[in-house]
Amino acid sequence: MVDRIANIWGERTAFSRGERWPVRVDMRLADGLSEQDVDDWVTSACLLCSNGCGLEIAVKDGEMVGVRGRATDLVNHGRLGPKGLFASWQGVRNADRLTRPLVRMGGELVETDWDTAMGRIVERSKQLLAEKGPLSHGIYTSGQLFLEEYYAQAIIGKAGLGTPHMDGNTRLCTATAAASMKESFGSDGQPGSYSDIDECDAMFLYGHNMAETQTVLWMRVLDRLAGPNPPRVVCVDPRETEVARKAEVHLAVRPGTNLALMNGLIREVIAQGWIDEDYIALHTIGFKELGETVQPWTLERVAETCDVDAEDVRRAAEIFGTSDRVLSTVLQGFYQSSQATASSCQVNNLHLLRGKIGTPGNGILQMNGQPTAQNNREAGADGDLSGFRNWENPKHIEQLARLWGVHTDKIPHWAAPTHAMQIFRYCEQGSIEFLWITATNPAVSMPQLPRIRKILGQESLFLVVQDLYLTETARYADVVLPAAGWGEKQGTFTNVNRTVHLSDKAVEPPGEARSDLDIFLDYSRRMDFRRDDGRPLLDWTCPEDAFKAWQECTRGRLVDYTGLSYEKLRGGTGIPWPCNEEHPDGTNRLYGDGIFPTEFDRAESFGHDLLTGATVGPLKFRALQANGRAILKAAPYHPGTEAPDEEYPFLYSTGRTVFHFHTRTKTARSRQLNRAAPSAWVEVSVPDAERLGIGEGDLVRVASRRGEIVVPVRVGDVREGTVFAPFHYGYWERDRSGPGDGRPTTANELTETEWDPVSKQPILKVAAVRIEKVADAVGPAPAPTNTASRPADPAAVPPTVGGPDAEVEERPRVTEPPVAPDEGGDR
Amino acid sequence: MKLPVYLGMLQRAEGELASSFRTVADAHGDEPDVRATCTMLAEECDAHVDALGPIVDRYGSQPDDEPERLHAVALPEPRSGPLALLRDLQDVHLLASFVDMTWTLVGQAAAALRDEDLQQVIAAREAETQVQVAWLTTRMKQAAPQALIVAG
Structure with missing residues (x-):
């Protein structure tokens, strides 16, 4: 048994380059139960990060009682992370769940039946459609619903209501991943595979604290690092993360300057001749412009x-330029920072310049934050069109109109679908009067919370919130639907x-709670769409009806699901798309042939100017004649708008801790995880703490131009001049939607409403703040000691442990590892 | 030679454009993308004015002998609200288009003069001005339906 709170990544199963990652089956059951007691094991996958670990849900007497990793699954080879082990089931089966719909009566939310609740929604919806038309409606959805549910939402929004105002919280987590791939390759679609970790000689992690965001993927890296021929690791992160500690080169860049670094790396790789000129000539366009853009970025200037x-x-550039097989991963340190899309495109460019893409160990993983973010992007319940279709291509709109049986004019396609930040702006201005929020909690996760709370509470807004719990956001709703x-x-x-996984139903929902899909179908019926x-x-x-309809939507597109079925997905492992007649077992990597979806009718986007976000448009895109070649796009570095000054002298950055997911709706309801990181804190460096006269655990006020938080301080390893806050800690435990007169704790009280010009992802990692002591410590800060939030002085704080309550069974090497689709032959 | 007239006109127009971008950034500060992008583009226009400096020094500057004809005028006092945003962006678009075409025409003269220095200055700046116009177009097209149909 292993304490998986203290030992987050579990025991090592070392392996060497080119070997398959050994299996280790992780299992956690409810207290006192053993494997033999379980009635049924139900096929599923974990929903508590974007990694997508295959697992089985243990069911006993009609109740979920634990989880076990699937040894045969390509993603995790049996492993699970702490969140999956403890919160996937405990975070759902809980006495706090909403069990009946709620409607607002005399200012209070009161329980009611489904007819009443849906009746109110439909009445308001029909009234607004009649009076003001579809532009009065907005939908703000999630990165945590299922594919079938997003596709239903997309059809309801685009072909039922006909509103362009649809987006998801995927805007906050993953919009830049999609945007960078559309700009570089013409379409969303991950080039790389997790199995590239098994094959690479060097790994670059750009703003990606993989050790805390995707713990099981990090186990794979740790196992490579523990074996012969470990990969060389380069880390770009302002914090001393676990990744940074394993890195040969750690570039702790000043927050907001990623693009300057990337332009410098590109310049050096070109200057040293570490490029593949044949590949560039055959498979890319834009090399000359790229070279001109990066020209000023000497090593010294960087x-x-x-x-x-x-x-x-220079060393980082050399490792990239000279390693035979190189893998890059990118996440929020880039996506939620200044010039996000331009910085992420430069990662793509590095690989294109060397032709290191789509072959074993040569990969790009533009990561996602959430478990089903990918499906929102695919299905088009966010700012995309279903099946990676292009709003500027009339043929694509015709295809959707045929699939949905409506006239092309019904489908909004006069501009890009409205992004989340703009949807909230329209709500603020009163032109969106009906907002339906599903499975997300903007009252904690959006930037500049004092503003967001004001918008959600506006009289003019009819707010529907659909969730498992009465979240901070749900407290503002006119109707709450229990999902x-x-x-x-x-x-x-x-x-x-x-990799596509099927999650089967294991138990009945509590009370009158209904699946999100059933709720959407009910709305569509009642609206008589x-x-x-x-x-x-x-x-x-x-759901299977929806899946089959979705398959038709993907036929012939890059995101081809036509070769999949629910039955096939019960075969022991998830399957990576495209999966069709040509690739019946799925596809491990994309673009190994150097052919990219930039042909006019394949492209999901005609692209943008990376500095301003101006659209390129069909005419200019056609003139580029990319025709299957990747596009080397670049932008000059431009400093962020809010720089530290005398009044607000510190840079402020936000992020997650390994023990929580999002706004803790699930993870805080697992006692193991909640004990490990029970409440909010901020991190400051040792020199800053000394200058400010603050010590470990002292209560401090951190303020920006927008708001403040009052939390204990962890004197840690963050870079000098930077303050870091975890973003998980809202107010629901206090039965409140905001701080009221109490202590504000949410990182987003301070963040600015600003976004990347291309991906429209909010910039949550750059703001200017000041910090001052409020009171002496009553103990150490409640921050974990075994993550990036570790104390600078390890002796000052007792270590984070889970004890017997956090024990997990790990069974290493019980079976042979599974083999990825294209990899059977060359092993 | 009347090229100096156009060089002076261009330099002035870039200055008016910079000031107009700043006016919009201030007036529509609640639209964060408008504020950030207009501020950045104003700086770009400032740089264009500076880049024209040596050229104007070389060719000299002559006053426009037809000042009553179409020329660039910066935005007057700011307005607010969704419709005003659209109007302001459209005004700036008009001005940016004027600047864009002026670069093109000065570029024609530079080609005929075989002035490679001037052609180089023009190529990069004209491309930037075209992106400014494209951004204004993109942003207006996004804003128009909401502003014209449902906004109060």
């Missing part, structure tokens, strides 16, 4: 702008490396 050592930048959660409904979802031929717009009766 060092000065980013506050890093020029020699470290069924993971294990209580059926559907599929897709992880970072395109119809195809032009008079048939109902959505005549599905179950």
